[in-house]
Amino acid sequence: MGNRVVREDYEWVYTDQPHADRRKEILAKYPEIKSLMGPDPRLKWIVCMMVAIQFLAFYLVKDLDWKWVLFWTYAFGSCINHSMTLAIHEISHNTAFGNNKAMWNRYFAMFANLPIGLPYSASFKRYHLDHHRYLGGDGVDVDIPTEFEGWFFCTRFRKFIWIILQPLFYAIRPLCINPKPISQLEVTNVTFQLTFDILLYWVWGAKPVVYMLAGSMLGMGLHPISGHFIAEHYMFLKGHETYSYYGSLNLLTFNVGYHNEHHDFPSIPGRRLPMVKKIAAEYYDDLPQYTSWVKVLYDFIMDDALSPYSRIKRRLKGDVKQE
DSSP states (O other): OOOSSSSSSEEOOSSOOSSSHHHHHHHHOGEEEEGGOSTTTTTHHHHHHHHHHHHHHHHHTSSSSHHHHHHHIIIIIIIHHHHHHHHHHHHHHTTTTOOGGGGHHHHHHHHHHHGGGGHHHHHHHHHHHHHHHTTTTTTTTTTSSOOHHHHOOBBBHHHHHHHHHHHHHHHHHHHOOOOOOOOHHHHHHHHHHHHHHHHHHHHHHHHHHHHHHHHHHHHSSSSGGGGHHHHHOOSSSSTTTEEOOOOHHHTTTTTTTTTHHHHHOTHHHHHHGGHHHHHHHHHHTOEEESOHHHHHHHHHHOOOTTTTTOSSSSSSSSOOOOO
């Protein structure tokens, strides 16, 4: 449990990310993939259903004993709330209403944010597009752990704690790596969310609020679905920057596991990403891939060659245009 990870720095590279070139090559060979781009008309109805389910759950847990509140928080609420964060990820790419109705997507993301309890949809949009545009970019891509994370979480036990605390680090990392001025949409997001949280407490008491907030924290910490945080870009194999997962949990996560496909074509909704893989199979079948996020978490903790430093980083050149 006390073995230290051998890696003491990121994997620095001097090449561009692979996704832009692969996208051009695939589109030249399979131009029909362009027809998959555009909004997913089902997405908004699925999100509305999920929000309604959580509202019903808020009502049902208000009269339960605390032990059952905590049980259902992890067994059910954490799954739904993590799924909601990935719905917001989908919406951040304008897949709910399309690029022509960008503000509709922003406000709909705030609506999807309500059952999560913590206002983050507006900020996520700003930083996530930078992650796509400047994958691994030093000082820009806040998906990359900080120097402190890489230095401190360097044993199996500490990596275990780090995974539990993932929500905390995802929240504070932007402030350390790439702080941005607060936008009006972020103020609106915070106002809507705090108003909802206060009303929920006032109407149904503390138990729904605990169910909501604890569900979000647990769902993004030590949880099977949270394996995608590690699986997507941590360098399990030298030189490979992005990995896809083709397991059953994609059903709960808007196909976020199809991550190579997503970075190649971020404007294609998650529901259609399996079609990308099917059409351009020769580009994806031989790439490293996973079938279990739980195994990803286990391997990350137990493999002394892996740590928060196991990420590819690059120094950006030229003008950097951020959101």
